Amino acid sequence: MNNVSKGKVALVTGGTKGIGKAIADQLSNAGIQVIITARTAPGESTAGQYFIPADLAQPESAETIAGEILGKYGRIDIIINNTGANLSPGGGFSTLSDEHWNNDWQTNFMSAVRINKALLPAMIEQKSGVIVNISTGAAKLPLWEMTMSYSSAKAALNAYSKALANEVATYGIRVNVVSPGLVKTPLMSEFIENLAKSSAVTSDEVHKSVIDKLNVPIGRMAEPEEIANLVTFLVSPEAKYITGVNYSVDGGALPTI
Ligand SMILES: NC(=O)c1ccc[n+]([C@@H]2O[C@H](COP(=O)([O-])OP(=O)(O)OC[C@H]3O[C@@H](n4cnc5c(N)ncnc54)[C@H](OP(=O)(O)O)[C@@H]3O)[C@@H](O)[C@H]2O)c1
Numbered sequence: 001m002n003n004v005s006k007g008k009v010a011l012v013t014g015g016t017k018g019i020g021k022a023i024a025d026q027l028s029n030a031g032i033q034v035i036i037t038a039r040t041a042p043g044e045s046t047a048g049q050y051f052i053p054a055d056l057a058q059p060e061s062a063e064t065i066a067g068e069i070l071g072k073y074g075r076i077d078i079i080i081n082n083t084g085a086n087l088s089p090g091g092g093f094s095t096l097s098d099e100h101w102n103n104d105w106q107t108n109f110m111s112a113v114r115i116n117k118a119l120l121p122a123m124i125e126q127k128s129g130v131i132v133n134i135s136t137g138a139a140k141l142p143l144w145e146m147t148m149s150y151s152s153a154k155a156a157l158n159a160y161s162k163a164l165a166n167e168v169a170t171y172g173i174r175v176n177v178v179s180p181g182l183v184k185t186p187l188m189s190e191f192i193e194n195l196a197k198s199s200a201v202t203s204d205e206v207h208k209s210v211i212d213k214l215n216v217p218i219g220r221m222a223e224p225e226e227i228a229n230l231v232t233f234l235v236s237p238e239a240k241y242i243t244g245v246n247y248s249v250d251g252g253a254l255p256t257i
Pocket residue numbers: 013014015016017018019020037038039040041054055056057082083084085086107134135136137179180181182183184185186187188
């Protein structure tokens with residue numbers, strides 16, 4: 001465990017499963033009070049974590065979450081915008097309707113923009129805070145047949161994060177992006193199952209073909225904790241000079257430097 005400052009309040013959106021859960025668990029294990037959000041409550045509650053139900057694709061959710069956090073804890077030190085999913089079918093441009101584009105945009109981009117807008121005034125007043133936006137390697141390596149609208153929404157998240165980092169740095173607030181490659185999460189299992197069904201092959205074959213297609217040098221998917229390790233470092237005081245950066249954690253999959 002990295003040295004993370006204690007007595008702080010953190011929000012992890014989508015903190016009930018996968019990467020978000022791994023991040024929430026590492027932060028609460030470090031003594032930070034963690035607020036997790038999702039549409040569905042977690043099966044069991046975890047010490048040091050408080051759940052707020054919310055659909056972040058809905059515009060009104062961010063203000064509700066911010067109001068509850070600031071009302072209950074009076075401050076916010078860390079925001080992890082982790083909510084996201086590839087919501088559209090494969091098949092390329094002609095299969096994507098306006099609704100598909102809008103769903104991906106709301107879930108993967110506007111969710112983070114609205115949460116930050118609702119909570120940044122409190123961070124600015126505190127003159128401190130750290131934000132990590134969870135993007136994807138697919139924003140730099142979009143696959144037209146699988147991730148067109150999702151990659152585009154996450155690419156917007158990357159550009160927004162850089163602009164925001166520049167805007168708020170003088171208030172003592174840092175903003176970074178973490179871009180996972182392939183990670184073993186419920187989202188990934190669902191993606192593989194759906195692809196297997198639509199291509200009439202087994203899940204194991206799809207799993208192998210996805211790793212082969214992305215040519216992952218380390219040769220396997222990441223565990224959620226391997227993404228959380230970097231996020232936990234980035235929100236710690238040790239990372240206090242790091243802002244405006246997009247970090248890949250992808251087993252070497254991105255073929256450029
Ligand atoms: N897994 C990968 O290989 C991979 C790779 C690159 C990037 N990422 C990114 O990493 C992040 C986490 O992915 P994951 O694989 O850990 O996903 P996951 O296992 O599906 O977990 C997603 C979390 O977000 C919540 N969520 C989803 N849609 C939501 C919505 N509209 N409103 C509120 N909460 C919502 C889910 O809970 P509910 O369903 O109950 O709402 C859950 O807590 C995402 O941003 C994803 O794009 C993942």
